[in-house]
Amino acid sequence: MTKIYVLDTNVLLQDPNAVFSFQNNEIVIPAVVLEEVDSKKRYMDEIGRNARHVSKLIDSFREAGKLHEKILLENGGTLRIELNHRSFHQLQEIFIEKTNDNRILAVAKNIAIEEETKPNGKPVILVSKDALLRVKADALGLQAEDFLSDRVxxxxxxxxxxxxxxxxxxxxxxxxxxxxxxxxxxxxxxxxxxxxxxxxxxxxxxxxxxxxxxxxxxxxxxLVNHYDSIWGIKPRNAQQTMAAELLFRKDIQLVTMIGKAGTGKTLLALAAGLMQTEDLRMYKKLLVARPIVPVGKDIGYLPGEKQEKLRPWMQPIYDNLEYLFNTKKPGELDAILAGMGSIEVEALTYIRGRSIPDQFIIIDEAQNLTKHEAKTILTRVGERSKIVFMGDPEQIDHPYLDEYNNGLTYVLERFKEEPIAGHIKLLKGERSGLAQLAADLL
Missing domain, CATH: 2.30.130 (Archaeosine Trna-guanine Transglycosylase; Chain: A, domain 4)
Structure with a gap:
């Protein structure tokens, strides 16, 4: 039996091609979803790009017929834009406020009521990445599911x-x-x-x-890595030893590392990058970048030039560099980096369009990247460069990503069979006893 899937806005913003993921079933997009997508088109980030993609895709469907009636998709399913069913009669005693989420709920509920009156009525399922919307749907007796097709x-x-x-x-x-x-x-x-x-x-x-x-x-x-000390530090456990092997292997161009906070991902990658750039001269430059995604509420605009604006976002990188260079005075690290000239700390905002040859590239906090952003970064890597993706898939600050659909997970799963790639999961925290306990208990 075919089913009717009512899609939430966040499904389309997460995967613009989500409409092709439901086989030969019927897809319903509430009109309020189009309004929400339209409000995101002007964003200059991944969400805005996806909103523009969805807009163009739905516009192309008009060639197949009237969208408010029903059109046939290339995968055998059908799609229609639901303009009616905005009555709150079924919801007004439970959810009084007419929010966009409640409008989507109303569409799904009223379609479900209609189907129940038919002899061969179809099951109606609300699909949303929003856990609370799924909970509200369940309270109304509606079947609700998470969108899982984007999971790697x-x-x-x-x-x-x-x-x-x-x-x-x-x-x-x-x-x-x-x-x-x-x-x-x-x-x-x-x-x-x-x-x-x-x-x-x-x-x-x-x-x-x-x-x-x-x-x-x-x-x-x-293992062939024979360096007892890597820019002044030594691997403290088996997984760090394995990570060092990957970081120094010339035949491995892509390294992915995952692990909880304090397992030594950033420090080990920076030490290996510095040693191969400054001591061994295997690369011309060390490039360190991370996505700008705040953990809590965004602090807004920052004063100063580009480097001054980026400093708060890049501070975790500078903290590790201060440890490796053993600096103690304010401004000492900046003077060292300015004198060396071979270390670049950058935000991923500026990576599009670049070509990066002969460099050791470190991408920190890669779990906050989307699949498209991860692909964009990897396609920037030039000849004789090595790139390290690292992060903790359990600590994601991006609103539309989770442990199983982020860019870091995407890269490590797609490249796990490739001879030019290597991966390791770091297990033991080495920052401090308190940090390890916090990672385990919290």
């Missing part, structure tokens, strides 16, 4: 870049002796390029080893 991965299946392998202790000894171990006996398991394996004794002894899978997924090899 299902819950709890996010790639970690790490896997344990239990095998005979003699095999572990052979791994240390030869520096590698064939994986043909584990044909029932899938291994990705540059995936880390922790080798453990199947009988439970303390014997273990750490290796990385080769590009064909057939052999696990010992």
């Amino acid at each position: 991965v299902e819950v709890d299946h996010l790639y970690t870049g790490l896997q344990e392998l239990h095998l005979d202790i003699d095999k572990i000894g052979l791994f240390y002796e030869k520096g590698e171990l064939p994986l043909e006996k584990f044909a029932n398991q899938k291994f990705y390029s540059n995936q880390f394996l922790i080798l453990r004794d199947e009988l439970g002894s303390s014997a273990s080893g750490i290796g990385i899978v080769n590009h064909t997924g057939t052999v696990v090899k010992k």
